[in-house]
Amino acid sequence: MEDQAEKLREIVRQRGSAVGLNSSSAGGSLGTSFIPRVGDSDAGISVFPSSREGGGIVKAGADRRYSSSVRDGKTRIITVTSGKGGVGKTNLSVNLALAYARLGKKVVVMDADLGLANVNVILNVIPKYNLYHVIRKQKTMRDILVETDYGISIVPGASGFSQIANMTDDERQNFINELETLSAADIIIIDTSAGVSSNVMDFIAAADDAVIITTPEPTAITDAYGIIKIIATEYESPNMGLKLVVNRVKSVAEAKKVADRMTNIAGQFLNLKVDYLGFVYDDSAVSHAVLRQRPFMVVDPKCKASLCVQHIVDRMEKSELKPSGGFGAMMKRLFGKN
Ligand SMILES: Nc1ncnc2c1ncn2[C@@H]1O[C@H](COP(=O)(O)OP(=O)(O)OP(=O)(O)O)[C@@H](O)[C@H]1O
């Protein structure tokens, strides 16, 4: 466990202090985040070719709901992350979004994975443009926002950019302005790539709630602990609520065992409060829905996994957004901007 955590921390160390992860360096720049390296393939318009007729595409750039001016800063930003890959981040992000939408919330899912974007794949959306184009000032956030059939909007990520380069000051300022377009949403769910890269840590820093996902597999638990340990190391007093979801469990007892272990270790050794948010059953309905490129909450709203997600949203709703939270606070945390 120690080795993995050290390894992850080393990665963060290597990226230097430019990103300003410590809460004390709130004035720091976003530094290295978000940006694909210039010259990497094309602009990364992702997607597996779909055998279905672009069923998820609705109206790119047509969603005026998000085009109003900045709201009162009460947008809740939820970053979904994990140590190990493939544990269920994208499925949880999308289905959480649906559960929130059913509560009447305006929800945006941002695919912050610029290496292997797949929010759009799960929703069978083939976006023309993505975050890369916004960062490079070729498109506005409104241009790339895609409203889906499911009452949620997505900010598509890019595929094929494993490396991240610096943003110029000009690009950064532009990106801040563009992000503000999203402040009309009630909920922004940020689906990250696995592990600790600089942009993942920035998105965790930006969050009101950092939802860490693990499965009961020892490797996933170890890597989830690694992430928690890095957060504890990087932030003197983490501002975001740390929340744990145990995915793919066979029983309530199994989930509880994993959660107890993780929350206890985090409390005991890292002095960090991690809230156990809930679990999702290992459910074949999930993989069936993925194959159909539709969210499981839609394909099978009564399946065990759907009920679990519903329960998780209920729990989230009961946990208060800190007065210091919301969109304005996110901007400040990321960019030192009011
Ligand atoms: N609760 C579940 N029950 C059954 N299968 C699941 C469950 N959650 C996830 N899976 C399976 O795991 C696969 C990977 O899930 P997902 O793409 O959401 O993971 P991820 O963490 O986003 O992966 P990556 O790190 O590559 O982005 C899904 O395609 C599905 O087959």
Ligand SMILES: [Mg+2]
């Ligand atoms: Mg994913």
